[in-house]
Structure formats: C-alpha cells, structure tokens
Amino acid sequence: MSAERSPARRRLSMGEREMAVGYALLLPGLLGLAIFVVYPVISGVSLAFQSQYLLEPEKNRWVGFQNFVRFLTQEPKLGLYIGNTVRWVLGSVVGRVTLGMILALLLNRDMPFRGVYRALALIPWVMPGVVSAIIWQWIYNANWGIFNHILKVLGLIRENITWLADRKFIWPAILLVSIWHGYPFSYAFILAGLQVIPHDLYEAALIDGASRWASFRYITLPMLRPVLFVLLLLQTVWNANEFTAIWMLTKGGPADYTMTLAPLVYQTSFIFYRVGYGASIAVLLSAVVMTFAVIYIRTVRSEV
Known part of the structure; x- marks a missing residue:
C-alpha cells in the first residue's frame, strides 16, 4: 500500500508576500500605538467613571457619570x-x-x-x-x-x-x-x-494699480x-x-x-489626589476640543 502524499503547499503570490511584509513592518508601530496611546486613553476614560482618591484607595468604586454631573452642576468656579x-x-x-x-x-x-x-x-x-x-x-x-x-x-x-x-x-x-x-x-x-504663491499674481496686480493692502486681501489671504x-x-x-x-x-x-481646564486637571489629580474627578474634567475637555474640531472642519472644508 503506497503512502499517501501530503497535499502540496500553495506558494504565496508576489502581492501576498509584499502584503505580509508590510503588515510585519507595521506591527511594531501598531504595538507601540496600542501601548502608549490606546491603553492610556482607555484607562483615563475608565478613571473618569470611578471615585479614585489616592489617600483612601480602599474607598475606590465605580460611580458612573457622577463625576461629570458634579463638575457640571456643583463646581462653584x-x-x-x-x-x-x-x-x-x-x-x-x-x-x-x-x-x-x-x-x-x-x-x-x-x-x-x-x-x-x-x-x-x-x-x-x-x-x-x-x-x-x-x-x-x-x-x-x-x-x-x-x-x-x-x-x-x-x-x-x-x-x-x-x-x-x-x-x-x-x-x-x-x-x-x-x-x-x-x-x-x-x-x-x-x-x-x-x-x-506665484509671484506673477503680484506683478499682474501691480500693473493693474492694486495697492499693497489690496494685494494682501485679494491674493495673499485667499491663497x-x-x-x-x-x-x-x-x-x-x-x-x-x-x-x-x-x-x-x-x-x-x-x-x-x-486657572484654565488643563492645569485644573493636574491640580485635581496630582495635588488634591482626586484622580477620578480629574480624569472626568480631562475627558470633558477632550470632548469639547474634538467637537470643536469636527464642527470647524465641516464648516471650513467647503470654503477651502
């Protein structure tokens, strides 16, 4: 009885090999991104939903949106x-x-x-x-x-x-x-x-009698x-x-x-040791900044 032959392995095509090499080269960067960016962000957001007081760690507990409500409704300043x-x-x-x-x-x-x-x-x-x-x-x-x-x-x-x-x-x-x-x-x-900016535009404006202010307003700023x-x-x-x-x-x-919001996060978290409350302020600040960025981009994109 003849031994069964093992099925032949399919060789990867040139495109598949290049794709595998590309993913292998990306892996260290993605790993660093996950360790130094994604994990800290997730941890910070998680802290915002907890009552974390470093001087009384035994009282740490999950409080949901309580930190956010406290800051937005009970913060006197x-x-x-x-x-x-x-x-x-x-x-x-x-x-x-x-x-x-x-x-x-x-x-x-x-x-x-x-x-x-x-x-x-x-x-x-x-x-x-x-x-x-x-x-x-x-x-x-x-x-x-x-x-x-x-x-x-x-x-x-x-x-x-x-x-x-x-x-x-x-x-x-x-x-x-x-x-x-x-x-x-x-x-x-x-x-x-x-x-x-092409210098020809300024030369044409000068020939047409445009002032420096007019050149700045109608050429420089739009460009x-x-x-x-x-x-x-x-x-x-x-x-x-x-x-x-x-x-x-x-x-x-x-x-x-x-006092602005960014130093307030540091003061609350590392001077007063209320890490959870400070994290909630940081999350709110990040949310406001990202919201502004999205609205700004959508508003200005059509004009650029």
Missing part, C-alpha cells in the same frame, strides 16, 4: 474656569497667528541677511516650554526683573509692578509669554505658504486659506490643552484667577 480657558485660547491663537503673519510677510521679502533673520525668529520655538517660563519669571520679577527696570528707565512707571500677581496685569503678562513662545510655529507655517485653516485648528487644540506656561508662571493663581 465652573464659569471662571471655562471663561479663563476661552480667554487663554483666543488670546494665544490670535496673538500667535497675527505676529506670525506679520513676521512671515516681512521675512518673505528680499533683504540682506534674510536667512539669518528667519533663523533668529525661530529661537523662542526651539526653547523648551519650562525654560521659557522660568526666563519670563525672572523678567517679570517684581523686585529685580528687567521688565520693571526698562519701564522705569523709560519713565513709564514709578513703582515696581507685580506682573504675575496683580489682576490688572496678570492676563496680558501670561498671554505675552504664550504668544512669544508660540508665534514661531505660525510664522514658519505661513512663510512656507507664502513661498508657493493662504488652506494654510490658515490647518494652523488655526492646530493652535486652538494645542492652546486648549496648554499646561506648562500657566502652571509655571502662576499655578492658576491668584485664587484661580488664571
């Missing part, structure tokens, strides 16, 4: 936190994009040492946020800060100003830090967009619309989640006068 967040985002985004636009327009012109000026304009951006905040703390120092010294030399003030404690000056002071540290990204983004669309979205999302500048400069003070 909810209006202040939301107002501060809106003020921070609007001030930072408008300031960064406006200053970035001005510098990009200036440094897009032909001038001596243009490359040097372009590089110097990026210095605040490459500086770590913590280092930037510490430097501005020194600049704003009420006793020996250089900002007060310069204003005194110019005769604009007589007495030192506590820039990071006086409610009349604290918001302009911290927004100046935000704008200074974040404008280079807007500048680089807009400058890249300006360099792809930059896709760039500004992405830039405004990125700046809004980043500033809504900004933590470093506010925490390093004021820690949300005085008396929560500059």
Whole structure:
C-alpha cells in the first residue's frame, strides 16, 4: 500500500508576500500605538467613571457619570474656569497667528541677511516650554526683573509692578509669554505658504494699480486659506490643552484667577489626589476640543 502524499503547499503570490511584509513592518508601530496611546486613553476614560482618591484607595468604586454631573452642576468656579480657558485660547491663537503673519510677510521679502533673520525668529520655538517660563519669571520679577527696570528707565512707571500677581496685569503678562513662545510655529507655517504663491499674481496686480493692502486681501489671504485653516485648528487644540506656561508662571493663581481646564486637571489629580474627578474634567475637555474640531472642519472644508 503506497503512502499517501501530503497535499502540496500553495506558494504565496508576489502581492501576498509584499502584503505580509508590510503588515510585519507595521506591527511594531501598531504595538507601540496600542501601548502608549490606546491603553492610556482607555484607562483615563475608565478613571473618569470611578471615585479614585489616592489617600483612601480602599474607598475606590465605580460611580458612573457622577463625576461629570458634579463638575457640571456643583463646581462653584465652573464659569471662571471655562471663561479663563476661552480667554487663554483666543488670546494665544490670535496673538500667535497675527505676529506670525506679520513676521512671515516681512521675512518673505528680499533683504540682506534674510536667512539669518528667519533663523533668529525661530529661537523662542526651539526653547523648551519650562525654560521659557522660568526666563519670563525672572523678567517679570517684581523686585529685580528687567521688565520693571526698562519701564522705569523709560519713565513709564514709578513703582515696581507685580506682573504675575496683580489682576490688572496678570492676563496680558501670561498671554505675552504664550504668544512669544508660540508665534514661531505660525510664522514658519505661513512663510512656507507664502513661498508657493506665484509671484506673477503680484506683478499682474501691480500693473493693474492694486495697492499693497489690496494685494494682501485679494491674493495673499485667499491663497493662504488652506494654510490658515490647518494652523488655526492646530493652535486652538494645542492652546486648549496648554499646561506648562500657566502652571509655571502662576499655578492658576491668584485664587484661580488664571486657572484654565488643563492645569485644573493636574491640580485635581496630582495635588488634591482626586484622580477620578480629574480624569472626568480631562475627558470633558477632550470632548469639547474634538467637537470643536469636527464642527470647524465641516464648516471650513467647503470654503477651502
């Protein structure tokens, strides 16, 4: 009796082999994404539905939507936190994009040492946020800060100003830090967009007698619309989640006068140790930002 022959294996085609290699190459990246992104997000959302107090771990329990309801209905400073967040985002985004636009327009012109000026304009951006905040703390120092010294030399003030404690000056002071540290990204983004606008359009406008303002309004801005669309979205999302500048400069003070939602999450979770309640604030902030992003994209997409 002859032995049964085993069925011949089907050889993979070239396309199937390439697909298998592609999936094998993707696997490390997908694994890292699952470990460092997906798992933390799921854990954070899960914490938002629990009563997690680190000093009393034996009392940890599942509370459903209780943390969300508590924050939205029982938080006495909810209006202040939301107002501060809106003020921070609007001030930072408008300031960064406006200053970035001005510098990009200036440094897009032909001038001596243009490359040097372009590089110097990026210095605040490459500086770590913590280092930037510490430097501005020194600049704003009420006793020996250089900002007060310069204003005194110019005769604009007589007495030192506590820039990071006086409610009349604290918001302009911290927004100046935000704008200074974040404008280079807007500048680089807009400058890249300006360099792809055909110069022939400006020459034709000049021949037709168009002023610089008319060229900017009817040529530059329309051609930059896709760039500004992405830039405004990125700046809004980043500033809504900004933590470093506010925490390093004021820690949300005085008396929560500059507290926004992002530092509030940190304070609630790691200063007051109420991790579940802090996670619920983080989830709400993320939901609001994502909702804004979706509405913004759908609204602007048809115009770009």
